[in-house]
Amino acid sequence: MSSETPLDDSYFDYCPWDFERHATPEQRMTQAGRQQRLTDKGADFGPQCFVSAAAGVFPDTLRMGANCYIAGHAYVTGELTTGSDCTVNPYATVRGRVVLGNGVRIGAHSSLLGFNHGFAPDRPVHRQPMTSKGITVGDDVWIGSNVVVLDGVTIGDHCVIGAGAVVTKDVPPWTVTAGNPARPVRDRRTGRTTGAGAPGASGLADAVARFADQAREQAAAVIDRCWNAETGRYVDRPGARATVRAHCDAIEIADLLLGSPPPQMSGTEHAERLRSLQDPATGLVPEYGPDGSPGALPAPSADGWVGDPAAEYHVLSVGYALGLLGARFAHPVHAAARLTAAQLTARLEALPWRTRAWTAGAWVDCWATAAYRNAELTDAPAAPGALEALFGWLLTRTDPTTGLWGAAGPADDARLQLVNGGYRLIRGSFAQFGLQVPYSERMVDTVLAHSRDPRWFSPGRENACNVLDVAHPLWLAGQHSDYRAAEARSWAEQQLPRILDRWQTGAGFGFGQAGEGGGPGHHPGLQGTEMWLAIIWLLADIVGVAGRLGYRPRGVHRPEPGPWAAIARLC
Structure with a gap:
């Protein structure tokens, strides 16, 4: 990749990690304007953040730490709060109340759904009340592609959620989990199969x-x-x-x-x-x-x-x-x-x-x-x-x-x-x-x-x-x-x-x-x-x-x- 040849705007929609190194001054000004428009509506951004123009970002609350990005065709609504070094990759969905720690990677086509519909039999689903317990993700977490995380789940620090997993229950720290519904596969520290987290956590x-x-x-x-x-x-x-x-x-x-x-x-x-x-x-x-x-x-x-x-x-x-x-x-x-x-x-x-x-x-x-x-x-x-x-x-x-x-x-x-x-x-x-x-x-x-x-x-x-x-x-x-x-x-x-x-x-x-x-x-x-x-x-x-x-x-x-x-x- 030549640093002398300007990259098309659409490139950064799919490779936002390259924006800081390769964006032109004009592209940086456009990005600053995009973030300012969101800031005017109450958002808060740390340094070196990126929000793709091709993403659907319509939050009630948006607070992003340093070095975070929202890639192209991601869909973000509700209340999203992140630490530093967090990524919402292409086509990912983050909705409802979601809190991310530092260093959280959300893979392409994954969905974090921090809300839910009622489905009691007394009325149609579209008339049911909405609820939100929220999703909490700790530090240093990799959520693979095509993962679904449901409302009310807490994922502890240092976890890895395998591609395609459907997470319906809390995941203890250091756990590698996979499957539908997601189950512990092993402990990242020891390599042994376990569902135990840190003592007392x-x-x-x-x-x-x-x-x-x-x-x-x-x-x-x-x-x-x-x-x-x-x-x-x-x-x-x-x-x-x-x-x-x-x-x-x-x-x-x-x-x-x-x-x-x-x-x-x-x-x-x-x-x-x-x-x-x-x-x-x-x-x-x-x-x-x-x-x-x-x-x-x-x-x-x-x-x-x-x-x-x-x-x-x-x-x-x-x-x-x-x-x-x-x-x-x-x-x-x-x-x-x-x-x-x-x-x-x-x-x-x-x-x-x-x-x-x-x-x-x-x-x-x-x-x-x-x-x-x-x-x-x-x-x-x-x-x-x-x-x-x-x-x-x-x-x-x-x-x-x-x-x-x-x-x-x-x-x-x-x-x-x-x-x-x-x-x-x-x-x-x-x-x-x-x-x-x-x-x-x-x-x-x-x-x-x-x-x-x-x-x-x-x-x-x-x-x-x-x-x-x-x-x-x-x-x-x-x-x-x-x-x-x-x-x-x-x-x-x-x-x-x-x-x-x-x-x-x-x-x-x-x-x-x-x-x-x-x-x-x-x-x-x-x-x-x-x-x-x-x-x-x-x-x-x-x-x-x-x-x-x-x-x-x-x-x-x-x-x-x-x-x-x-x-x-x-x-």
Whole structure:
């Protein structure tokens, strides 16, 4: 195949895997337009996706991770959510509610039917009610050609479904199955005939599914209890003061569990409320003042940066909440865009890496996210060379013994600041921009050693920050390597049941637990609920049962990089 001879559009309908390497600029623009039209109707695409013009794509919900494609003459309706590296090959059908993990291959002419007709004898079939339990497919699954998967089926991680199989029952992880109806043929790991999955996987999968159903049923009540009708503002929990973050947390929870904005206002009203809070001069969003109007920001430093912890976090929370509403900031974050490469480097050098690594990592998270958000609004999201200066500094300052930045603290917190600061830094930079972390194996070593510290990770002592800051690095490293994956999975399996049991009926999750300090405390509220919902997804995905949750974070704690359009402009 000559790269000098343009390929006809129809070629990519049947060979979409070649699109990234061989498409012309005009073909790429046409594809971007096709995806934008779907995005305008609520779809969400990761980087390097492809949707054939010859496919029938008419979804109610469509969320695709990075490197996914829908080939020619595929038929997609209903609610499809995929991880990364998923393929719907020519003439395949995906209908109803279907959730795919990472690395799922659906062969040509296969059908995943996440819905069903009733067929009681009291009326004609065409008048029967429709039902939908949904289909869930784990990670690393190959569904061969001419397979039919029926509603209500869960296919575990690492399965292979043989060509022509009709899958009517759940398939345990690692199973090779075939036939009509499909039956286990062998275990991929051992080659022996078996129908057994990973120990405990089925029970844990059922537990997360039950939890998700319960959380969805109660989501509206959880949000409504934190709405102050008198002030028209959200609070983290009843009796607390109104905060900007509480509004953003309500939007994230509603997106995860309800698939819509919080019901107290329309999506447009939510977006305009948040957009109106932005300070036009700096681009930052201050905390509410006493009367509910935007508060005052401190005076800028000599380099123009405004040091305000709440406003720095709002770059993340407000930016992603607006994204979930289909909106953007009203103004660029000027405070970040004005820092020259030299000023940025000077700030990085001055951050308290050895004593307060969390503070240092949080600043990197804020600046990098501001640059990312600016790319949605302007052709000059950062000063010339500033982004290169950031990643150059980070790459040359990574400690090769820990895989992180800064140093372990004194005995009273040991690795806590190091790991928690590492998470914030990685979230805003490497993870958000889709880049691999340097020294990832050393990072895993450090994070796993920290996860065994009983001061932070014994029953009754965990809080959302500490668990999240271990779960995310382990999940992220697991996307590129199997290094110590069994230990990561074991830790996730220990954490998940304890977390699920902490849900409080109609109120959600508390950030921490009774007697545990830090954060907003142990009382159930929006921050704890938003964070633990994301943590549950990360842990469930490490275990291989995230598909049973029926949701995937899309906000601050989204597992994929940010939307590719903004990243491409930065690069």
